[in-house]
């Protein structure tokens with residue numbers, strides 16, 4: 001299983017990939033996660049890969065190889081499109097964040113990304129920010145998306161919940177569990 | 187039980203299990219988390235050194251004193267460290283000495299893409315290269331054994347994809363390494379020419395012995411799948427090649443990449459009709475194969491640039507083209523990294539841009555001030571270079587040019603190697619103005635303490651380098667401290683200091699917005715007093731954008747730092 005998590009530096013994609021990686025490990029798979037640290041974390045495009053199965057060699061996912069793409073932002077979902085397997089699923093947070101070339105007017109943010117994606121992929125969209133706000137903190141949007149992703153996998157819900165309990169700092173736990181449930185229930 | 191670990195975390199675990207007791211490093215992506223993970227082990231002394239050269243010297247000292255020691259750096263850090271390392275090769279070790287160097291193929295976070303394997307050859311130091319986290323731990327332990335057995339420092343070469351990928355690692359007990367005895371031994375540790383002559387001979391003998399070791403060690407292994415195609419690979423490219431070709435090729439996986447074996451390669455090549463050497467960056471293994479008379483395909487089939495992928499390897503070896511992937515219907519705008527909302531550097535660049543100065547830049551978060559809309563920087567070369575480059579420009583073009591030029595350098599970078607440039611300016615009658623962008627942290631590499639922050643890597647309070655007295659102490663009479671968010675005052679100070687025919691230092695001080703101690707609250711809003719002058723857009727704050735023709739602040743991104751309130755000429759931005 002190849003899952004690609006894309007977003008904007010600072011959105012919490014790393015936590016999502018780590019939770020997913022631990023869940024897969026617990027389920028007995030060989031797992032590799034490739035993360036991004038350093039420069040691109042400063043508001044740039046960030047991509048992490050999570051791969052699990054019998055035996056995993058390369059930690060990276062190439063074009064046409066992702067079974068699922070979990071996108072934290074619309075434009076990043078669109079950018080990641082070539083990586084999705086034909087017939088793969090995209091789970092997309094409908095948040096829009098303008099990159100600097102759009103802010104300065106050097107480039108245009110594409111219109112109707114959702115529609116364009118829906119033409120070629122199996123698309124699931126969600127307003128994770130609103131759900132996170134409902135859970136009590138907009139910073140928990142990443143965990144809402146984890147909830148949504150959890151539903152698309154075969155792993156039992158309890159394994160996810162247990163992993164979140166072990167991964168998230170105690171003072172944020174309540175909000176995050178609520179955020180997960182909201183995502184899972186979408 | 188196996189646990190998921192970053193490659194870097196696994197190296198740290200390996201150091202712990204090997205009984206390492208002293209680690210000194212300077213941060214640098216992708217190597218930083220090795221040293222940060224060492225902090226977890228209370229029985230290891232660990233420190234951030236001011237730069238890589240000092241870090242290597244501390245580790246060498248610890249090794250000579252009998253401890254197992256480590257120093258970690260990114261590839262360019264090895265340039266800074268090179269001087270002590272080339273001679274530590276001659277002195278050899280007492281306790282094992284391991285130097286971890288992380289290359290950045292693809293330049294995810296670097297200013298160049300140099301191949302650190304050249305250093306192993308040049309300094310005649312053995313180099314191991316793991317392919318995943320499990321090997322990171324194993325090879326680290328093995329490196330200490332080799333270091334002591336062959337009396338040599340040992341390099342561990344990592345890469346972004348090995349350092350920053352997680353895979354499963356089995357944790358083991360710590361071994362019972364005891365501090366070795368220390369005896370004065372000038373013939374080995376005092377490298378006067380007379381002693382060094384003898385030690386050079388020892389180094390050449392050592393490399394011969396290690397080459398022999400390379401023939402038989404299980405670090406290098408052949409996977410004979412009875413196929414006609416052979417692949418020689420190491421590190422992450424071995425994983426890519428395995429994924430691309432599976433059991434459809436024979437593999438010679440090299441775990442030790444310097445020195446390289448001869449007989450092993452020849453024997454492997456004999457079994458195959460065609461041998462590919464698959465290595466990112468320079469043709470080091472390839473050149474070795476050719477030198478020993480083994481004909482291989484290498485850079486004639488693969489690029490010298492950037493990272494490889496399994497698909498690319500498959501195509502080069504089997505000719506198989508991947509299926510045409512899905513494509514977006516239009517160009518997707520890039521999203522380059524930007525300084526965070528609330529970044530203190532933004533105020534400085536706003537003023538520098540307004541003044542239209544020539545700005546010699548340096549390496550850190552503030553390098554992001556080179557991108558639009560700020561577009562301030564004229565040069566960026568390496569850490570510390572802003573100061574010397576600015577002085578050189580002034581000497582080339584004269585005092586008038588100098589009056590319109592400033593150097594910008596971060597606090598960590600200034601301590602790393604900017605202070606020596608400043609001494610040059612003072613000593614050689616320069617007139618340059620240097621802005622130390624003091625955000626109280628080493629930001630770019632993920633927030634490490636440094637000598638100016640007053641805390642150690644373990645978060646203990648320590649003596650803080652006082653930048654004002656430091657600069658005065660080397661002979662700069664004009665040292666001014668200024669807040670970058672007080673843009674009017676900063677503008678005045680920069681004008682005043684650049685006009686002087688003397689060296690000046692302006693310490694532009696405000697902490698990084700991501701520090702826990704920084705408590706901006708709420709967010710800002712654009713009111714109907716806005717006249718669309720777009721001055722706030724010149725800040726390049728990611729939270730300020732245009733929506734349906736109106737200026738708009740995205741509350742999910744704004745942290746209420748208030749800088750935009752200070753620059754709006756109509757008082758149209760208000761804090762909620």
Ligand SMILES: Cc1ncc(C[n+]2csc(CCOP(=O)(O)OP(=O)(O)O)c2C)c(N)n1
Nearest residue numbers: 214263549550551596597598599628629630
């Ligand atoms: C020789 C060398 N070592 C390490 C690095 C990695 N590195 C890049 S920027 C930086 C430090 C930045 O800190 P600072 O100067 O305080 O600026 P800030 O990022 O906080 O704005 C480091 C260590 C490098 N590029 N070159």
Ligand code: SF4
Nearest residue numbers: 526529551629698699
């Ligand atoms: S991490 Fe700190 S110094 Fe770096 S861009 Fe963000 S706010 Fe600025």
Ligand code: SF4
Nearest residue numbers: 527727744747748750
């Ligand atoms: S919008 Fe204004 S207050 Fe908010 S982060 Fe940007 S500059 Fe600071």
